Amino acid sequence: MSMKPTDISDPEYFHKVVDCQWACPAHTPVPEYIRLIAAGKYTDAYMLNWESNVFPGVLGRTCDRPCEPACRRVRVEDEPVAICRLKRVAADYKDDVSKLIPKPPKKTNGKKIALLGAGPVSLAVARDLLPLGYECTAYERDPVPGGLMRTNIPSFRLPAEVLDEECNQIINMGLKVEYNHEVNSFKEFLKLDHDAVFIGTGAPKGKDLNIPGRQEASKNIHIGIDFLASVAFEHVSKIGKKVIVLGGGNTAMDCCRTAVRLGGKEVGVYVRSPKVDMKASDWEVEEAEMENIPIYENHVPKEFIIKDGKLCGMLFEKVTAEYSNGKRKLIPTGEPLVEVECDDVLMAIGQDNAFEWMEKDLGIEFGEWDMPVVDKKTMQSTLPKVFFGGDAAWGPENIITAVAHAHQAAISIDLFCNGKDLNERPEPHVFLESSKMGLHEWSYDNGYDEVERLSVPHADLKESLKNRKLEVELGYDDEMAFQEASRCLNCDVQTVFEENRCIECDACVDVCPEDCINFVQNDEEDKLRASLRVPALNLEEDIYVSDVLPTSRVMVKDEDLCLHCGLCAERCPTGAWDMQKFFYMGAQSKDGCSG
Amino acid sequence: MSYIKKPSAKHPRLPKNRLGLTRRDYEGALSTLCAGCGHDSVSSAIIEACFNLSIPAHKLAKLSGIGCSSKTPTYFLNKSHGFNSVHGRMPSVATGANLANRDLFYLGVSGDGDTASIGLGQFCHIIRRRLNMLYVVDNNGTYGLTKGQFSATNDKESKSKKGEDNLFESIDLAALAIQLGAGFVARSFSGDKEQLVPLMTAALKYKGFSFIDVISPCVTFNNHIQSTKSYQYFREHNEALGFLDVIPDKEEIKIQYDEGTTTEVEIHDGSKMILRKLDNNHNPYDKSNALSVLNGHQSDGSVVTGLIYLDKNEMDLHDTINTNHKPLNILSEKELCPGSSGLDFVNKNFS
Ligand SMILES: Cc1cc2nc3c(=O)[nH]c(=O)nc-3n(C[C@H](O)[C@H](O)[C@H](O)COP(=O)(O)OP(=O)(O)OC[C@H]3O[C@@H](n4cnc5c(N)ncnc54)[C@H](O)[C@@H]3O)c2cc1C
Ligand SMILES: Cc1ncc(C[n+]2csc(CCOP(=O)(O)OP(=O)(O)O)c2C)c(N)n1
Ligand code: SF4
Ligand code: SF4
Ligand code: SF4
Ligand SMILES: [Mg+2]
Numbered sequence: 037m038s039m040k041p042t043d044i045s046d047p048e049y050f051h052k053v054v055d056c057q058w059a060c061p062a063h064t065p066v067p068e069y070i071r072l073i074a075a076g077k078y079t080d081a082y083m084l085n086w087e088s089n090v091f092p093g094v095l096g097r098t099c100d101r102p103c104e105p106a107c108r109r110v111r112v113e114d115e116p117v118a119i120c121r122l123k124r125v126a127a128d129y130k131d132d133v134s135k136l137i138p139k140p141p142k143k144t145n146g147k148k149i150a151l152l153g154a155g156p157v158s159l160a161v162a163r164d165l166l167p168l169g170y171e172c173t174a175y176e177r178d179p180v181p182g183g184l185m186r187t188n189i190p191s192f193r194l195p196a197e198v199l200d201e202e203c204n205q206i207i208n209m210g211l212k213v214e215y216n217h218e219v220n221s222f223k224e225f226l227k228l229d230h231d232a233v234f235i236g237t238g239a240p241k242g243k244d245l246n247i248p249g250r251q252e253a254s255k256n257i258h259i260g261i262d263f264l265a266s267v268a269f270e271h272v273s274k275i276g277k278k279v280i281v282l283g284g285g286n287t288a289m290d291c292c293r294t295a296v297r298l299g300g301k302e303v304g305v306y307v308r309s310p311k312v313d314m315k316a317s318d319w320e321v322e323e324a325e326m327e328n329i330p331i332y333e334n335h336v337p338k339e340f341i342i343k344d345g346k347l348c349g350m351l352f353e354k355v356t357a358e359y360s361n362g363k364r365k366l367i368p369t370g371e372p373l374v375e376v377e378c379d380d381v382l383m384a385i386g387q388d389n390a391f392e393w394m395e396k397d398l399g400i401e402f403g404e405w406d407m408p409v410v411d412k413k414t415m416q417s418t419l420p421k422v423f424f425g426g427d428a429a430w431g432p433e434n435i436i437t438a439v440a441h442a443h444q445a446a447i448s449i450d451l452f453c454n455g456k457d458l459n460e461r462p463e464p465h466v467f468l469e470s471s472k473m474g475l476h477e478w479s480y481d482n483g484y485d486e487v488e489r490l491s492v493p494h495a496d497l498k499e500s501l502k503n504r505k506l507e508v509e510l511g512y513d514d515e516m517a518f519q520e521a522s523r524c525l526n527c528d529v530q531t532v533f534e535e536n537r538c539i540e541c542d543a544c545v546d547v548c549p550e551d552c553i554n555f556v557q558n559d560e561e562d563k564l565r566a567s568l569r570v571p572a573l574n575l576e577e578d579i580y581v582s583d584v585l586p587t588s589r590v591m592v593k594d595e596d597l598c599l600h601c602g603l604c605a606e607r608c609p610t611g612a613w614d615m616q617k618f619f620y621m622g623a624q625s626k627d628g629c630s631g
Numbered sequence: 632m633s634y635i636k637k638p639s640a641k642h643p644r645l646p647k648n649r650l651g652l653t654r655r656d657y658e659g660a661l662s663t664l665c666a667g668c669g670h671d672s673v674s675s676a677i678i679e680a681c682f683n684l685s686i687p688a689h690k691l692a693k694l695s696g697i698g699c700s701s702k703t704p705t706y707f708l709n710k711s712h713g714f715n716s717v718h719g720r721m722p723s724v725a726t727g728a729n730l731a732n733r734d735l736f737y738l739g740v741s742g743d744g745d746t747a748s749i750g751l752g753q754f755c756h757i758i759r760r761r762l763n764m765l766y767v768v769d770n771n772g773t774y775g776l777t778k779g780q781f782s783a784t785n786d787k788e789s790k791s792k793k794g795e796d797n798l799f800e801s802i803d804l805a806a807l808a809i810q811l812g813a814g815f816v817a818r819s820f821s822g823d824k825e826q827l828v829p830l831m832t833a834a835l836k837y838k839g840f841s842f843i844d845v846i847s848p849c850v851t852f853n854n855h856i857q858s859t860k861s862y863q864y865f866r867e868h869n870e871a872l873g874f875l876d877v878i879p880d881k882e883e884i885k886i887q888y889d890e891g892t893t894t895e896v897e898i899h900d901g902s903k904m905i906l907r908k909l910d911n912n913h914n915p916y917d918k919s920n921a922l923s924v925l926n927g928h929q930s931d932g933s934v935v936t937g938l939i940y941l942d943k944n945e946m947d948l949h950d951t952i953n954t955n956h957k958p959l960n961i962l963s964e965k966e967l968c969p970g971s972s973g974l975d976f977v978n979k980n981f982s
């Protein structure tokens with residue numbers, strides 16, 4: 037079966053071509069804001085981000101950046117555009133945005149929404165619902181807003197002022213927050229009779245490790261996330277000289293770097309697995325290594341050593357990893373156990389959800405691992421007026437995922453409060469318009485910049501290690517930002533083909549630097565992919581297939597490596613190719629029934 | 632034409648040839664011709680053929696006259712030798728270069744104006760001499776560079792873009808080449824690389840004078856509805872005589888051919904040309920048959936393409952005049968200066 041012509045009227049086709057935006061859980065229009073940054077329009081860039089991801093200043097420093105590994109530039113030349121750090125530029129250099137933040141209507145719609153927790157997910161739900169007139173109240177255990185962004189992400193990565201600014205933007209929109217209000221019984225809470233309840237309580241329980249010595253040494257063994265929270269709240273300000281950090285994720289990286297700043301002299305991270313399998317993001321590992329913190333791989337913790345009733349070290353078993361059928365097994369090497377001296381241990385080996393406070397007879401169904409059953413699309417639980425999101429929904433994720441959940445939950449809450457079907461969801465905003473300005477002029481910079489990715493300057497290492505509140509990364513200045521922005525390939529400026537104009541002259545085929553364009557006989561997808569000038573082997577990327585042309589062939593474009601340079605459109609004598617700017621903004625509750 | 636530089640980035644899985652080069656390594660500057668000009672596709676076919684043959688850049692010389700077509704050598708093989716000569720005079724320069732260094736590939740690119748008008752005399756003589764080269768004409772039936780006058784290959788029934796009649800008979804350069812002794816004569820179309828690239832590959836290998844007349848539409852001045860050199864006219868009137876496959880020396884023949892449909896010719900360097908014929912009345916090894924096939928089709932308005940004539944007896948100018956095997960330009964003083972005893976011997980003949 038030959039392939040059908042590609043349906044470019046389906047917004048998801050071109051959306052997928054914008055690799056970064058497609059990979060971003062909140063579908064931030066990345067190339068659009070990068071162009072605004074290149075033009076020095078930092079405020080506009082900030083507001084565009086704010087609209088889709090709510091916390092641009094926070095995310096520009098801390099995002100897990102799923103967009104970067106997806107960036108087309110990785111496939112073209114290895115290093116992605118520094119998408120995340122460009123977002124920070126917009127936040128750092130913007131003007132006062134308070135006037136640009138939408139104000140809630142004078143009169144509310146009378147519907148009361150409860151948000152449990154005031155972490156990123158609850159704040160983002162409130163951000164979406166307040167302008168529609170909902171009365172939102174957050175119930176938060178801690179005395180401050182922000183959730184783990186406040187209590188766990190260290191200030192040397194995320195200064196408090198940046199977080200305060202973005203939490204306050206939402207609170208100032210009219211969000212009521214009841215601080216120091218821990219919900220201990222959901223049954224009681226439901227009696228407050230809200231129109232809808234959103235659960236954004238996170239995954240607040242750090243995992244423990246029950247090996248010999250755990251009880252006896254408990255005074256010097258700390259659960260990583262609790263330790264970080266205690267530091268944030270200034271309950272803890274020092275640590276022993278020798279510190280062992282257990283775990284290979286981002287929490288372990290934050291723990292070891294914090295320990296060094298609290299006076300740890302010999303801080304080491306011990307990971308069960310080989311280093312390549314560590315869960316931590318590469319850049320987090322790099323930062324720890326830049327601070328000269330050693331990471332020991334293939335060390336499985338076996339025992340806490342106690343001397344005179346006090347922790348004095350740990351025993352580790354050395355292992356090697358064997359992989360078969362995609363599964364990993366850690367096999368002991370048989371070497372004698374390794375003894376490591378220590379004064380304190382920080383345990384950063386994972387987080388669990390904790391719903392002890394939620395009675396099991398309220399109509400909220402719990403499934404595997406005692407997790408609530410939540411609809412993937414609507415975020416609704418089996419008790420219709422109760423919605424979940426963020427780490428509370430399916431376990432620990434990250435801020436941008438929490439934001440994406442929040443948009444969906446807000447849409448659902450709005451539909452629910454209006455008695456509408458939650459499955460009839462608003463459509464995304466989409467436009468497609470030609471970027472042609474003249475014979476060889478486009479409304480974007482189509483030249484290919486060969487420059488390499490710029491690294492972000494860092495504060496002086498000695499100073500950083502003395503002060504846990506000193507931000508390590510200094511951010512790009514405006515010139516660096518411009519240079520880095522110019523690396524963006526503008527993947528949202530789409531190559532649009534109009535077959536009835538094409539005279540099959542081959543000019544586009546000849547000029548395309550990446551050999552994307554082909555005129556071939558149609559066939560079934562795998563055969564068609566194999567028949568191209570350079571076979572289209574990256575199945576993650578679509579091929580764009582035209583209708584039949586006069587010579588009975590079809591045009592097939594492999595989207596994989598297109599540079600969006602527009603040379604095809606410049607070379608086409610008939611305008612069969614055009615470069616069209618595609619704008620996509622995911623739907624939010626303001627696009628729904630109340631909007 | 633385009634204003635941005637062609638990006639240096641290239642597909643990481645581009646095939647490499649025996650020299651480890653990709654076809655991008657055979658490119659030149661980004662073309663300044665009109666967008667959609669057939670000539671750019673011809674350049675692209677040249678790039679492909681040179682890549683296929685793994686020609687080292689310094690082993691090829693590009694020669695041309697004047698015209699849009701003659702500008703194209705700037706747009707390919709930017710590391711090769713090149714001489715952009717005067718209007719219609721490319722053959723003289725090619726002859727001189729070839730005599731001085733017989734070891735290079737010579738690739739001449741000319742236009743129908745450059746060849747069939749001002750350069751017709753030079754063209755005739757270079758064919759007669761069977762200079763070892765590939766002579767390509769980017770044939771658009773017009774003087775593109777000087778804004779669209781009729782050229783001598785423009786068909787009598789064709790009209791100009793503004794509707795004026797062409798009053799004169801056209802010259803069929805392929806027929807002329809066959810008559811005057813070219814060894815390899817083909818016609819093809821800029822928009823059909825499947826046919827054009829193997830023809831160029833074979834023609835570059837062939838020893839002797841190879842000529843390819845490439846119909847190459849001028850999108851600006853001669854691609855209108857009353858033109859016989861437009862993309863559309865060509866597609867509607869193309870009559871392919873056959874397909875050519877080139878199998879390099881020592882390589883196995885992988886394609887399965889139906890019995891009786893192909894003929895095979897081995898050329899001087901050991902590689903094979905396999906011709907799949909489509910027209911049973913055509914015998915490419917017979918001069919008068921080839922000419923009559925050309926004539927026959929010309930009268931019915933169709934354009935025959937493919938390999939039209941091949942002289943299996945490869946012979947070039949150096950063979951005819953029996954020159955030294957070593958290129959003249961590298962002969963040293965020792966080989967060139969006869970010494971005093973030699974000189975005495977010569978002088979004696981005059982005493
Ligand atoms: C050490 C560490 C570093 C991290 N670094 C990053 C990073 O760099 N980038 C990134 O994207 N993500 C990071 N994360 C993950 C990220 O912080 C979380 O995924 C995100 O904060 C989840 O948001 P949330 O709103 O769902 O939950 P949380 O942020 O956990 O917020 C939940 C809130 O609910 C409150 N709460 C809990 N139970 C109750 C209750 N019963 N009653 C009232 N209030 C309650 C809590 O006090 C808290 O304020 C990190 C996580 C950790 C542990
Ligand atoms: C001696 C001389 N006479 C005339 C010209 C003007 N002239 C320049 S190009 C050209 C014709 C080119 O036609 P063609 O070879 O078909 O090239 P095209 O531009 O069509 O590819 C002429 C007459 C010239 N440059 N030199
Ligand atoms: S924009 Fe056109 S010419 Fe440029 S890489 Fe993409 S398909 Fe090729
Ligand atoms: S350049 Fe334009 S007309 Fe020519 S083949 Fe490409 S799309 Fe068709
Ligand atoms: S004028 Fe005609 S021949 Fe010259 S570049 Fe333009 S299209 Fe090509
Ligand atoms: Mg011409």
